[in-house]
Amino acid sequence: MRFTPLALTFAMVLLPSVVSAQTTSSSIQAMIAASKGPAFSISVDPQYPQPFGQATISLQSTTLDLSNAVLDVSVAGESVYQGGVDPVTIQVGGTGTITNVKVKVTSNGKDYVQNVYIQPEDVALVAEPVASAPVLYSGKPLVPMEGSVRVVAVANFQDVKGKTVDPSTLSYLWTVDGTQIADSSGIGREAVLVASPLEYRSRTVSVAITSQDGSLVGGADLSLSPESPSVYIYENDPLLGILFDHVLSDQYAITGAENTLYAAPFSFPITDGPPSIRWFLNGDQAQTGSSITLKPTGTGAGSASLSLTATAGDSASATTDLSILFNAVKKGLGLFGL
Secondary structure (H helix, E strand, O other), X not given: OOOOOOOOXXXXXXXXOOOEEEOOOOOHHHHHHHHOOOOOEEEEEOOOOOOOOEEEEEEEOOOOOHHHOXXXXXXXXXXXXXXXXXXXXXXXXXXXXXXXXXXXXXXXXXXXXXXXXXXXXXXXXXXXXXXXXXXXXXXXXXXXXXXXXXXXXXXXXXXXXXXXXXXXXXXXXXXXXXXXXXXXXXXXXXXXXXXXXXXXXXXXXXXXXXXXXXXXXXXXXXXEOOOOOEEEEEEEEOOOEEOOOOOEOOEEEEOOOOEEEEEEEEOOEOOOOOOEEEEEEOOEEEEEOOEEEEOOXXXXXXXXXXXXXXXXXXXXXXXXXEEEEEOOOOOOOOHHHO
């Protein structure tokens, strides 16, 4: 399974602390109910809805019979749902804008009302595995086994007026597998370094971000899964350099007096240094390091078995094999090599 970095956007959800009981009676029972707090509670999923995304509102109550109640949900004064008490999905606004959701429950002829204010804030989590990859490789390695991953939070916070908040002034609270990482949390702590999960397991990294005045909140989470490392062989041309556009596999013919091959280990942990590379020719160790130069001797044609092993740590290893042909006669070559 390959890791794809996730880009997630989230929001702040504000729930009221009290509920108004709209009734024409000022009975003692109504006063007692009000003193006990809201008649129902509201949950929003996801906790931080993404800008221009959707949020699902669900109701729970220990005092009202919701199965025999009527629900009315309005967004910005416009009714979007009327019917039984079921989860309701609504559309939220853009980054920094406040979506006012009015929730009214009618039970036994009485109305109970709460308002929910949803203010989306944009947060993206980017995983940067601390793992091996060639210098000119345009991509990035996978999550290494026995290694570590740097997770960076990219926050785009805006207030209701559209003013952007400096990410360095925000407070970041990091959590790994449900445990808060206090040493990596705080104002301006936009990144955290976490250990790779064990093989065949995953690790959840989440962040909750808050403005210093507490008015803006956002968050994100992602799941990390380790991937097996790999090693590939490329030709190192004396004029063009390493030909990363073509991986050597199966067979390779030596056409000159000597040819140099290059080993590229992908997704090995490099916390304790680069991976160890060993070359084997016909089963015997012939070279260590990232390159090997092959020089055929004699005039006869033949073949040899070349294998490459890269290791790092106790269990991160990968092997690849290549059949080497030398002094082979090329056929069918004419003008311009056609």
